[in-house]
Amino acid sequence: MKLYDSFRSALQSLVVNKLRSALTMLGVIIGVAAVIAMVSVGNGASASVQATILNLGSNLVTVQPQFGNDQGLKGAGTQAQNLTLDDMRSIQNQLGASIAATEAEQGTGRWQVTAAGQNWNTQVTGVTEDYPTVRDWKLDSGEFFTTSDLNLNAQVAILGTTTAQNLFGDGDAVGQTIQLRQVFGGDRSGGRARILNFRVVGVLTTKGSTFGFSRDDQILVPLTTAQHVLTGRLNIVNAIVIKATSSDTMDATTSDVNNILLQRHNISDPASADFTVTNQNDTLAALSSVTGTFTLLLGAIGGISLLVGGIGIMNIMLVSVNERTREIGIRKAVGARRGDILTQFLIEAVALTGLGGVLGILLGWAITEVVHRIPQAANLPLLITSGTVIIAVGVSVVIGIVFGLYPAMRAARLHPIEALRYE
Amino acid sequence: MNESVVQLRGIAKTYHIGRDITVNALRGVDLDVRAGEFLAIMGPSGSGKSTLMNVLGCLDVADAGTYVLAGENVGKLSDDQLAAIRNKHVGFVFQTFNLLSRLNAIENVELPLIYGGDRHARRQRALAALEQVGLGDRIHHRPSELSGGQQQRVAIARALLNDPSMILADEPTGNLDSRSSAEILAIFQRLNETGKTVVMVTHEPDVAAHCKRIVRMRDGIVARDELVPHPRRAEDEIAAGIGAAK
Numbered sequence: 317m318k319l320y321d322s323f324r325s326a327l328q329s330l331v332v333n334k335l336r337s338a339l340t341m342l343g344v345i346i347g348v349a350a351v352i353a354m355v356s357v358g359n360g361a362s363a364s365v366q367a368t369i370l371n372l373g374s375n376l377v378t379v380q381p382q383f384g385n386d387q388g389l390k391g392a393g394t395q396a397q398n399l400t401l402d403d404m405r406s407i408q409n410q411l412g413a414s415i416a417a418t419e420a421e422q423g424t425g426r427w428q429v430t431a432a433g434q435n436w437n438t439q440v441t442g443v444t445e446d447y448p449t450v451r452d453w454k455l456d457s458g459e460f461f462t463t464s465d466l467n468l469n470a471q472v473a474i475l476g477t478t479t480a481q482n483l484f485g486d487g488d489a490v491g492q493t494i495q496l497r498q499v500f501g502g503d504r505s506g507g508r509a510r511i512l513n514f515r516v517v518g519v520l521t522t523k524g525s526t527f528g529f530s531r532d533d534q535i536l537v538p539l540t541t542a543q544h545v546l547t548g549r550l551n552i553v554n555a556i557v558i559k560a561t562s563s564d565t566m567d568a569t570t571s572d573v574n575n576i577l578l579q580r581h582n583i584s585d586p587a588s589a590d591f592t593v594t595n596q597n598d599t600l601a602a603l604s605s606v607t608g609t610f611t612l613l614l615g616a617i618g619g620i621s622l623l624v625g626g627i628g629i630m631n632i633m634l635v636s637v638n639e640r641t642r643e644i645g646i647r648k649a650v651g652a653r654r655g656d657i658l659t660q661f662l663i664e665a666v667a668l669t670g671l672g673g674v675l676g677i678l679l680g681w682a683i684t685e686v687v688h689r690i691p692q693a694a695n696l697p698l699l700i701t702s703g704t705v706i707i708a709v710g711v712s713v714v715i716g717i718v719f720g721l722y723p724a725m726r727a728a729r730l731h732p733i734e735a736l737r738y739e
Numbered sequence: 740m741n742e743s744v745v746q747l748r749g750i751a752k753t754y755h756i757g758r759d760i761t762v763n764a765l766r767g768v769d770l771d772v773r774a775g776e777f778l779a780i781m782g783p784s785g786s787g788k789s790t791l792m793n794v795l796g797c798l799d800v801a802d803a804g805t806y807v808l809a810g811e812n813v814g815k816l817s818d819d820q821l822a823a824i825r826n827k828h829v830g831f832v833f834q835t836f837n838l839l840s841r842l843n844a845i846e847n848v849e850l851p852l853i854y855g856g857d858r859h860a861r862r863q864r865a866l867a868a869l870e871q872v873g874l875g876d877r878i879h880h881r882p883s884e885l886s887g888g889q890q891q892r893v894a895i896a897r898a899l900l901n902d903p904s905m906i907l908a909d910e911p912t913g914n915l916d917s918r919s920s921a922e923i924l925a926i927f928q929r930l931n932e933t934g935k936t937v938v939m940v941t942h943e944p945d946v947a948a949h950c951k952r953i954v955r956m957r958d959g960i961v962a963r964d965e966l967v968p969h970p971r972r973a974e975d976e977i978a979a980g981i982g983a984a985k
Contacts, residue, residue: 321853332841646837651826651854653819732798
């Protein structure tokens with residue numbers, strides 16, 4: 317029997333029972349659509365998290381002070397104040413060309429900022445000259461401060477776009493002066509204020525937000541200025557960030573940084589290090605394992621509906637075989653072999669699931685499009701990958717074969733005499 | 740003498756119903772059918788004629804004995820091999836027509852060619868077969884749009900398609916009125932005159948009287964095997980307007 321004839325017979329019987337075929341297919345359509353939609357949401361979430369991490373800069377190795385021990389309770393003590401700008405310079409000198417760049421940071425807290433009659437409250441952070449390289453963050457206008465600004469504790473500032481917008485509107489911020497104010501001693505009327513003038517030398521490009529925190533609302537000043545003028549915590553830094561030359565060299569860089577700091581801090585046992593070195597790859601891996609589990613879970617929920625759809629196929633195929641016992645008898649009487657009957661019913665089941673799979677993909681795609689229209693999910697990239705589509709169609713065809721096989725085998729095994737006698 | 744189309748020797752068949760009831764449907768049947776014969780198999784219910792028909796049609800396999808059909812020993816063949824034999828050598832005509840209701844006349848007639856034989860020019864051959872039974876103008880009608888007699892003629896056309904060694908008809912007129920019965924018998928007689936071997940199972944003596952030879956079954960064996968000296972002519976009966984008396 318030619319495959320063409322099998323297809324014709326199968327499609328004919330599906331067309332005859334249009335409503336039944338459609339309803340049966342619906343189970344597969346919903347199942348496939350659920351898998352597609354859910355996996356695409358999962359993939360989207362995963363991609364979104366990854367993009368957020370990489371938004372902080374790529375190939376980063378971060379050193380942070382370890383929390384001290386308090387009577388044996390790890391992490392219970394105060395944060396160690398032992399990571400210094402000298403550590404950073406030492407890493408910079410020793411690793412040289414084997415890393416892309418490095419910078420150190422010290423947070424100075426929030427300040428009230430005034431300029432041109434406007435005022436604004438924002439975060440001020442001291443950073444070093446290679447910050448733009450490390451963070452993959454260019455300037456919209458102006459120039460980033462230099463090593464000489466750091467040496468001079470120059471009172472210069474770089475503004476985030478939101479900050480610049482709030483202080484200067486659409487006007488040019490570069491070259492303007494801003495005042496950082498800190499009120500201390502008593503309430504607003506009786507208190508005394510410290511007022512520090514900073515000259516704006518640059519404005520950063522827009523970066524968006526990370527985990528809900530806007531990164532465009534901040535002021536960057538030279539690290540030494542932050543230490544000497546704003547906080548008084550000399551030499552101390554909150555973090556040293558090293559940018560590796562590529563993703564592949566991150567492990568080597570991590571271990572180099574570790575060794576340099578252990579040596580500088582005179583620590584022989586790495587377990588008692590007073591700092592932690594975090595590799596961005598590890599963070600990404602941990603997060604992608606979380607989102608992967610999430611995607612798998614969503615896919616499994618879709619998979620269950622697909623399974624239910626498959627059982628529906630089996631059910632309907634069993635009914636169909638039963639109903640068409642006589643037809644099977646007739647076909648056998650005129651010379652149909654077992655394989656012919658098997659093929660016919662199997663193709664019927666696969667046609668149902670295959671077509672259901674294709675329609676399910678369209679429905680799944682439609683669902684992701686609708687989800688896209690929901691404002692809360694607008695930022696979520698919804699990814700229907702070719703892999704998802706191939707798997708969905710493949711799985712629905714396999715479901716057709718798996719759930720169609722038993723009914724088809726029952727049909728093929730029918731004895732012609734009994735089948736012909738069937739009323 | 741013409742060559743043997745069917746040669747049965749000592750055919751026995753036992754059915755088991757439930758655990759301990761056994762029915763000896765056939766108890767040693769010897770039968771020869773030669774090419775060009777028009778044979779009726781008669782007998783009361785339980786005589787084994789249906790079982791014999793199933794064995795002849797290769798729908799069932801005998802427990803004992805040998806069966807040579809058109810020179811091939813079909814006694815010990817697998818299901819699929821039997822299917823191929825049915826396709827090639829046997830043309831079935833059933834009491835209930837057994838047409839596929841989804842398919843139109845010509846598609847029903849084409850059915851055997853889907854499963855074997857010369858696939859070339861399938862449609863033309865089906866059309867020729869339908870014209871042979873006088874239904875050339877009804878090829879696109881569904882079975883439900885045809886009368887009983889017309890449906891049976893479609894079934895005969897289907898049986899003819901692979902040019903089988905034998906046409907096996909099981910009570911072909913059982914569901915038809917006298918007029919249609921006579922028309923069907925006339926077609927069988929016409930086919931027989933062109934050399935086709937026809938074996939017909941019936942319990943109606945009036946129908947059997949149109950055959951050239953009658954085999955009577957009783958209790959699983961051939962009880963009588965006789966030639967009909969002057970078979971009735973269905974054509975004449977139609978012309979006389981009486982049909983095959985029932």
